[in-house]
Amino acid sequence: MAQKIFLAFLWHQHQPFYEDLRTGRAALPWVRLHGTKDYHDMAALLKKFPKIRVTFNLVPSLLLQLDNFAQGRATDAWLEKTLIPAADLTRDDKVFILENFFFCNWDNMIFPNTRYAKLFEKRGHFASHEKIARSAGYFTAQEFLDLQVWFNLAWVDPLWRGSDAGIDALFMKGRDFTEEDKRLLVRKQKEICAAVAGIHKELWDKGQIEVSTTPFYHPILPLLCDTDSAQMSMPGSLKPKKPFKHPEDAEHQVTAALEYMEKTFGRRPQGFWPSEGSVSEEAAGILARAGVKWAATDEGVLFRSLDREKIPHDRSALYRPYLVETPAGEKIRMVFRDHGLSDSIGFVYARMEAAAAAADFIHRIERTADSIPEGQDPPLLSIILDGENCWEHFRNDGNDFLSFLYAGLSDHPRIETATIGGYLERFPPRQTLRSLWAGSWINHDFAIWIGHPEDNRAWDLVSEAREFLADASRRLPKDDPALRAAWECLYIAEGSDWCWWYGDQNSTAHDAVFDKLFRDHLKNVYIFLGEKPPQKLDMAIKGKELKGALVTPSALIQPKIDGMDSSYFEWRAAGSYQTAQAGGTMHQTDHLLAFIRYGFDLENLYLRLDARTVLKDLKLPDIKIKIDFIEPSGGEIQISWEDHAVKAVYMDPEGAVTALQKIASKKVVELAVPFDVLGKAVNEPVEFTVAVIQDGVQTERWPYQSSIRLARPDADFGSEIWNA
Template sequence: MVSDTVQGPAPDTHTPVVFCWHMHQPDYRDHSTGEFLFPWVYLHCIKDYVDMAAHLEAHPEARAVVNFSPILLEQIEDYLVQIERWRHGGTVISDPVLAALVADTLPEPGSTAFLTLMDKCLRANPERIIGRFAAFQRLAELAEIYRSRPDIQRYLSRQFLADLVVWYHLGWIGETVRRSHPIIRSLQEKSHDYSLEDRRSLFDVIAELIAGIGPRYRHLADAGQVELAMNPWGHPIVPLLLDLQSVKETLPEAPLPQYSQYPGGQQRARWHLEEGKRVFNRFFCREPVGCWASEGALSQQTLALLGEQGFQWTASGDSVLHNSVKPVLEQKKLRAPPGIHRPYSFGDAPITVFFRDDGLSDLIGFSYADWHAKDAVGDLVHHMEKIVMNTGDQANRVISVILDGENAWEYFPENGYHFLDELYGVLADHPHLRLSTYQAVLAEPRCKPEHLPHLVAGSWIYGTFSTWIGDRDTNRAWDLLCEAKQHYDKAMDNGTLSTEQKVLASRQLGLCESSDWFWWFGDYNPAEVVRDFEHLYRRHLVNLYEAIGYQPPASLFQPLSQGGGAPARGGAMRPGHEA
């Protein structure tokens, strides 16, 4: 929340500023075939996860929390395994876009496979990625002619596609790599007529970058620069698994699915946390202290479950705090709202909750991309300084900036290079602000959370669950999931599945329980992306039915949602407050 009134002198102590960067991609694999249907995991690896680590490495005094979803970590592992299998035995890589880099022969011009790969290699920001490079822009313009003139398609050469595949990956390469890696610089300077040897040298760079993700973040954590956190394994909305009726705490009139509760939700929520910790520990060789519950979705039940699982902190959006404070104020048990810039506890849940400053976080996500980096950082720091001036309870003050650590930078010049470099540089040397982590804040003896009797259920988006439940499309998706869960429960109990089959079925169910599919349903979102995600959701459900030996219902083959909107930032990010 941004304040404009400056009062009183600057304090003598440093106020902790915690940046919590959330890294998450849902499972893009069709587990019936093993194919990656979309390349977003490895593309974000070579662009955002690499860059975010490099900026912290360049500023040893900087600190941040980095939250990784376990299902993302598993997909990174899958890519590494496939890359090594290809190197040692020539096994085909199951992501068609990455596989094209090392393919001996690319699809024939005029073929469906040629057009499909061409379209996949143009799914990038048209201004910041494609338009930045003249050679990539020329290829994109040629592709438009190709689409509009089927009669000339056969006359294009495979070289066009080879160059397009190379430029697609060069465009997605992280800025810190682009500025320093000799192979990347050499390929950019060549600009066209790439050989198979060129493509494979680029593949080697990509493999090196993906392989470095785990070790680099582990090293940053060992050095005390980064606190690594997690969310539940498949990124479900935990409060809705526990109680679909919790949506009524903020939206009492919201229509609900035909199923009034998700069957066995308590057990499933616990499974996501336990499975998530297992994957996190394997990847990072440590136990997580904090859990950014998927989409900052919390309820009093969720806090109890997180505490039971041993987590010491979690976080959400400031609207959740406002909703939780309101009844206490109405009962005159508080003289004034205690504010968002401090830790909290709720009821008897043994866990500390921090709250996202939506104003500050959304400035990064939605405003600063078009600003000069120095001006943007200066404005952000100025707002933080005013918060320090105007906030009492100096000992407990903490400023939380929580947002997507990957999609935001696509809209900044050069993947946010100048902004992030300036941000860490300024804050690492500020006289009254101190970059920190939630684990470090909790370890300070002066940290005494404000106690409130009850947390009102909600998420960081608007303080409600309206993004994932309550309209026609999302409710229908919940009904399909609940129906599948009932068949799953019968199959798990009737003795027909082996232990291994049960494990695989449980994981497949976990994919279906992800929040990501529900996020994209509805007319608000772009039609192309809605089509991708609702197809993937239905594919995961079909695979679940096959895993438990049931015939998928015909309703699963009917599209759920069409989209057609044009939201800011393509719908991948949303502001914390409604306009």
């Protein structure tokens, strides 16, 4: 008789931590929308297939965000725009809705719904911001109301049509919605999100599913323990300025996850899918000491671990569990995902007819079983992948595919589904791994999260914030609410999701949002403790400013500081930054500065600021210009006017004030800053940004995503490369 095989599905449910802890506002709406489209129905579907056993990996930070939304503690811009009565929408509201309320899979979520599709056609499939702004006035209040409803309704799983009369009625109505229809839909969203934990608890208590988890804010555990652990799989790769080595943070993320899950479900999970399947010997030891019984990662990690131990193997080695024993003697069971079969669900089967795709998948499992030599225990094939992101690419949100798949497996004579923990209880590991490769499910390395200059800069910023926080912790009581909030912000910033988008490997329409959110989490570390965040946290890591915005210096200059545009030649060799070419919609409105010119001789840094309008026509006493220095860190120049007389002072990082003698303001503002005042010797770096403050409010900052960088020149200046 052909060999039996056990099949373990692990659906990983996760979203980045979008909420700003100070404001309760989420930067993006995906927790709420995937909550209504994926997290509840993925579990609820199993009620139709009682013989199927599945593991759901629930990340605590996802559950926390779902609960915050359900209880009204969190909001997002998409929800706020949804709740505005359509008749009261401003022009900016309308532009936001037209730009952002079609963010979903067009083929499966827009085009099948006639009214939604017609509104999309009217807006245009690839409409520019300018075209959308012009066309906003051509949409009626009813069309905006229908769009407010349809965007949210399209993100509700089709299963709810058969189980909730209110949602079904909205789908049937299709158009000409009322404000009450909209309010009903938002109430349903909250109800569904509130029920996510409950449906999993119900099925876990019945024994149909197992719930596993992940470190609280989804960090890469091996890199928290030691960023140098990346060198095993990436020898010679670029490193952050100094190693990040905080295994105590890794321990906290694991312990906090277990405690939250116990509070939510009444018991602790026995298993972990470490974030991105990232493991190392040190991380495995932390899991084992926390009482975790099993962990899962990718086949690439297994095969390289076997290679390190010089254990002969073929592919059949993948289909059994292992006992991992660390150098310190900690032990934890581990299973390894079939990379190809797992990815086929996420990346292949959406393009096939549902029944054929399910049949093909089952056939491939049968072929895999046939290829494995019979042993003492039946083999285990682990299928592990995201449980939400792929389904919008399937017809009917993947329900047809999953239904055919679960039906085909329910009474299969050779394939039995199992939870990972359930299989391990029946068939504990017979083989021990005493060497564990440090890597993730992606190319069995950590290149997504470290090594690229953008990733390394992010690690440097986390390190600096942690040093600040550690110092504050020595001065403040442990139960200080502000201190606890600051630590929470740091743990959020340790999550894997931010570096996922840095570097060259991944990109999204919301790159700038993720970049800003990461830096905002770090800013909050300082703000919660009453400190001003470092200026460098205002600078984008994933730079997107247009190359033409900045021109670098080409030679030494010695301009006359008279506030006049005296001669073309005196600033000809200077560097310049043109604000109109900087890119980014947030800076396409009117602003005061048009050009920032900068240059130097051997003794002075020279700055020239050109306004977009005549200086004498401005209310100069209400305006201040601030030059914020990243190098020297914490220094700043303040330029102000009294009765149109300009003055400038430099405040060093210690607070000492030096009046700058050479400044003039007539047609332009010109200023000389001695390098000695900045405390900079030859070849030492100078880095700064320029901000405009009007009536006490900062209204612009340039470069808005980066900084201007240079070094004090020597007499041979002229061959260096300058950049910003």
